[in-house]
Amino acid sequence: MLDGLEIVELRLSEVLEGNDTQRIDSEFFNKKSLYFDKLLKTKKYFYLENVVSGPFGSTLKSHSYLDKGVAFVRVENLKDKFIIKKDTLVYISDENNLLLKNSQLFLNDLVMSKVGNTIGLIARVDEEIGTCNISENNLGIKLLNFIDSEKFYILVYLNSLYSQNLILRRISGNAQPKLNVGDMKKIPIPVVSNSFQLKIQELVKLSQNKIEQSKKFYSEAENLLLTELDLLNFKPSNENIAIKSFSESFEVSGRLDSEYYQPKYDEIIDKVKSTKYDILDNVVNIQKSIEPGSDAYQESGIPFVRVSNITKFGLSSPDIHLSKTLFDDEVLEKLQPKKDTILLSKDGTVGIAYNVKKNTNFITSGALLHLTIKSKYKEKIFSEYLTLILNSLVVQMQSQRDAGGSIIKHWKPSEIGEVLIPIIDSKTQTQIEEKIKKSFKLKEESRQLLELAKKAVEMAIEQDETQAKKLINEQI
Template sequence: MSLNQNLQEKYPHLELSVLKLSEVKKDNESFRIDSEPFKKSNLYFNKNILYEKLSNIATINPSKNEISNLSQDTIVTFLSMQNLGNGFINYRESGQIVEFKNGYTYFMENDILIAKITPCMEHGKCAIATGLTNGIGFGSTEFNVFRIQDSRFLTAFVFCYLDRDSIRKTAADNMIGTSGRQRVPTAFYEKLIIPILPMSFQQEIEKMVKDSYKALEESKALYKKAEETLYLELGLDPLDPLKSIETKNQKNLNISIRSLKESFLKTGRLDSEYYQEKYEENNEIIKSINYGILNEFVSIKKSIEPGSEFYKDVGIPFVRVSNLSENGLSESDIFLDEKDFCLQYLKSLYPKKDTILFSKDGSVGIAYCVKEDKEIITSGAILHLHIKDKKKILPEYLTLFLNSVFVKLQAERDCGGSIISHWRVDDIKNILIAVLDFKIQEKISKYIEESFSLRKKSKELLDNAKIKVEQEIENLRN
């Protein structure tokens, strides 16, 4: 009987792996000797399947020499780690190439992007590069780039294999660096083995991924229609609503003259930034039709900020501003233990269907309308807005307006804080809200509901593709 077996029988409640020093040193550039990288789950692979190292089937972090002959006025896509959405790029910013710097990562259409830095547990987060301007993208060094070159593998299949929870957990066990700035070394992915599965199966996965992407793009198009409807109703160019506001009645000099009664005694502010013309113009556009202040339409409820000493690895999900976007809530890696609080009190903080979650600290002014009752606790930086009368204003319409340029400008004017932006609740209560005709609200709400329905379908297709990969590997194991 081996030493491993002897120890496992003696200590059945522990996970044990006994390795030779030569085995520990192998492919271990950081020479980690702690237990995490050597968990049995990390060392196991199915002997019934043929594998190939990722470094043998893909170009990893390709050289920018491939595009060095491009003109510097070429328009390309720029990304950060936050742009990696649920399998696809969720936001794109385009601009000119200024110069080819070593501090940037270069990628092309259909490359796989994987985050390697740890903030908000983003390590291992994957996306396929799609919709790039001129097919070219640049980003920071926060993620690795993988370009599949082996005809035995389809990019969509490799992506689904890499984006599974089991791979992300293994990546977490292999992180290096100091606390708060840990990263998954590129070497971890270079030696990662990818199963060689039948092409017919890979094509099934590819179709699911493509259908997911199609549903996501249709979702974005419908959401854009909702935004266009709002801006057109208020007389703005939907392609650049902010510029429309800034150029209305534009003066040669950005001068605003106010009496003491009209300024400090009314607002408590004496800084010139508060009285910029664009803010006045924004207010006038909203007031040009039926309008009111936010406090007239919603009741505002605050959540709690328990402090990091109450954070747990399991329990009730604790959602922070970093988990909040206008498209929904990402999974939290922090939890609260109901034993530390009054359970009945915690339950009273769960957001119900049609509750609008609205951020007041950090990334201020992000609004999301909850589609169904949620058993989560949000941080104190996220307010809960409850519609008083849905016959006056619809939750989906109000959420869209809160995410619009009209409210972004009000936030920009009001917010304080030298390091972290903070929007006072009293100022939030007085946000100006344009109330469009109810039929227009219904039209906008329908676009948004259909958009979120398609977004949900997209996520389900992608999740099912990953589950199918997991099941296929499991089936071949038996």
């Protein structure tokens, strides 16, 4: 009768230990979490004391966000883990930051997501950010009283298998899962030697250096492209008046909204037309994906990548999956992006492009188009070059023109097909592609160093520091 059931027998004292809310649900007392907790407590350990929550939602509204000021970290900035993503950062004023001083964080403090299906994403406040504040959906972990090596060790430990399991164990709520400040103060952190902490710190800093080098190569590729197109110092016009005849406007575009005809868009089009170019529809095959609806979403199965999972620098792991039973093998084969497929967002945040580096096992939402270079252009346009063009101001301004004027942005595939693509010489394209590939190689090396740091921390817990240090020395 009990076949397949997981049963745990505990004393009342064990049930109540570290259980202030007196939970008795099976998720809280699953065998793996109990084992991890017991293992960690066989060692010397400590708890975090200075954990704060982001401000209540009504305290700060989105209209308070600025383009510069004090960085305001939201959940979407944590999706790379370890590192706060800068490309989607918003800012708040010094005055608002002062009003929210309780949740203000400083260099080497940590930010952690606490709500929904993203709970447990943890990243460090780095030198570039320095001082920041956090949204209501995040926790702040203040590490002022720890030395630097301890701070880096805590960062890696909290991202490790052991900590992540114990963090997720303490989630409460069904409709909207959440983690409270008190929950985070119950996660045991094993004490390790300073020499081991320094090893972990070294790995994280090496990883950070790789990221900085990666950004440098990507920036060089962007500058090389813009120089070639004579757009390096391009400043769009601020003029907001344009005089157009009927034949130059509605008859051609079918648009009557004034935003579409801003002079800055004409300027970028004229720049492209002064070079060799073609429309995107002639360059690539454009394939639509699917949108199965939220009823089909589940926690396991085929990974389902949405716009929120994509940036020009890579893909984050999706938290939504689809059942394999929804697709036969032939359909699945067509839907899963192959190497050098370019994913391009057309809904929400439009115009994000990412070149897939290898054959994949995921499916994308209908908001992401799949672009593959046509055979006639295979030798003339390289995939990394085309991806860079799509992410550059050349195409971004065209997408702003086409998809602007609405609350929820939608870039029509018909409009995307008409986008102008400049075609430069193969030699310069090769130089650009080499820089892009170096950039992504360094990014992957950075990720591997963080994985090594996590593995070493886990080995120190499972075995000992000697074996963990040996692992590090063998791989760097």
